[in-house]
Amino acid sequence: MxxxxxxxxxxxxxxxxxxxxxxxxxxxxxxxxxxxxxxxxSERVTANLAAPPVPVESLAGPAVKEDDRYRAVTASGSYDAAQGLLVRRRPQEGRPGFYVLTPLVLADGRAVLVNRGWVKAGATADTPPEVPPPPTGQVTVTGRLRLSETEESSGIRERPGLPAGQVLLIDLDAIGKRLPYELLGGYVDLTEQRPGGGPAPEPVPAPDVGAGGxxxxxxxxxxxxxxxxxxxxxxxxxxxxxxxxRAGAARPDGGEAGEPEETSAHTG
CATH class of the missing domain: 1.20.58 (Methane Monooxygenase Hydroxylase; Chain G, domain 1)
Structure with missing residues (x-):
C-alpha cells in the first residue's frame, strides 16, 4: 500500500x-x-546607565572596552573651543543637524572629546549652524562614555572635501592627529555640566535599550x-x-477513488 x-x-x-x-x-x-x-x-547597557559615575580616566585609556559602553563618567577641565568640531548627518527627532564636539583638557594635559549636544542644520547645506559656545574656565562634566566610531560600527561612509571644522565620523584616532595634546580613547555624551547656565546645544537622548531581543x-x-x-x-x-x-482498491471495479464508473449498457 x-x-x-x-x-x-x-x-x-x-x-x-x-x-x-x-x-x-x-x-x-x-x-x-x-x-x-x-x-x-541590553542588560549590560542598562547596568552601565544606572551605575554611579566614575572618573573618565579610569575607563578611557588608549581605548574603551566594549563592556564599558554608556558607562556614566565624570571629567574636570577646561574646554578648548578653538579645536571644536561639528559632526555632520546626525538627525535628532527627525530633524537634520550636527553634533557639537569640543575637547575638554584635563589637569594632566590630556583631553577627552565631549559631545556637548545637538544643533539644527542651517537653512542650506552650506549654511553653518548656530553653535552655542562652551563655558569658559574650569567645568566638571558628567556623561555617557562612548566608543570611537568606524564606518562599520556607524554605517556612515567617510569622505573628503568637508567644510573646515566638520567631520562625518567621531573617529578618535583621526581627530586626535589634528590636536596638540593626547586624546583619550573614548568620548563622552554630555548629560550634566557644572557650572551650567547659558545657551547650550540640545542634549543627546539616552540610548534605546529596547526589548533585549x-x-x-x-x-x-x-x-x-x-x-x-x-x-x-x-x-x-x-x-x-x-x-x-485503499478506497480505490475497495471499489468493485478496482478504480481509483473519484474516477467515474463506466456504464455497462448503452442506449440504442
Missing part, C-alpha cells in the same frame, strides 16, 4: 522535507543566539514551530494518499 512513497514525485517531496527540517533548525538556533546576544547587551526569541520559536508544520503536513499527505488508494 505504501509503495507509492518510492515514486519520483514522492521521493522529491521527501528530499524537500529533509532539507527544510535542518534549515529551520539552524534558523531557529541563529535567532536564539541573537536573542542571547541582544539580551546580554524579544523579537528574536519569538522568531526562533516560530522557526521551530515550522518544523512541526512541515513534518505534520508531510505525514498528512502520506495518510491521505494511502487512504485514497
Amino acid at each position: 505504501y509503495r507509492f512513497l518510492l515514486t519520483p514525485r514522492w521521493i522529491a517531496l521527501h528530499v524537500v522535507v529533509l532539507l527544510v527540517i535542518p534549515a529551520f533548525v539552524l534558523l531557529g538556533q541563529w535567532q536564539f543566539g541573537r536573542f542571547e546576544e541582544r539580551s546580554a547587551n 524579544g523579537l528574536n526569541l519569538a522568531y526562533g520559536v516560530q522557526w521551530w514551530l515550522f518544523i512541526g508544520v512541515a513534518v505534520g503536513g508531510w505525514a498528512l499527505l502520506i495518510r491521505r494518499e494511502a487512504a485514497d488508494r
Whole structure:
C-alpha cells in the first residue's frame, strides 16, 4: 500500500522535507543566539546607565572596552573651543543637524572629546549652524562614555572635501592627529555640566535599550514551530494518499477513488 512513497514525485517531496527540517533548525538556533546576544547587551547597557559615575580616566585609556559602553563618567577641565568640531548627518527627532564636539583638557594635559549636544542644520547645506559656545574656565562634566566610531560600527561612509571644522565620523584616532595634546580613547555624551547656565546645544537622548531581543526569541520559536508544520503536513499527505488508494482498491471495479464508473449498457 505504501509503495507509492518510492515514486519520483514522492521521493522529491521527501528530499524537500529533509532539507527544510535542518534549515529551520539552524534558523531557529541563529535567532536564539541573537536573542542571547541582544539580551546580554541590553542588560549590560542598562547596568552601565544606572551605575554611579566614575572618573573618565579610569575607563578611557588608549581605548574603551566594549563592556564599558554608556558607562556614566565624570571629567574636570577646561574646554578648548578653538579645536571644536561639528559632526555632520546626525538627525535628532527627525530633524537634520550636527553634533557639537569640543575637547575638554584635563589637569594632566590630556583631553577627552565631549559631545556637548545637538544643533539644527542651517537653512542650506552650506549654511553653518548656530553653535552655542562652551563655558569658559574650569567645568566638571558628567556623561555617557562612548566608543570611537568606524564606518562599520556607524554605517556612515567617510569622505573628503568637508567644510573646515566638520567631520562625518567621531573617529578618535583621526581627530586626535589634528590636536596638540593626547586624546583619550573614548568620548563622552554630555548629560550634566557644572557650572551650567547659558545657551547650550540640545542634549543627546539616552540610548534605546529596547526589548533585549524579544523579537528574536519569538522568531526562533516560530522557526521551530515550522518544523512541526512541515513534518505534520508531510505525514498528512502520506495518510491521505494511502487512504485514497485503499478506497480505490475497495471499489468493485478496482478504480481509483473519484474516477467515474463506466456504464455497462448503452442506449440504442
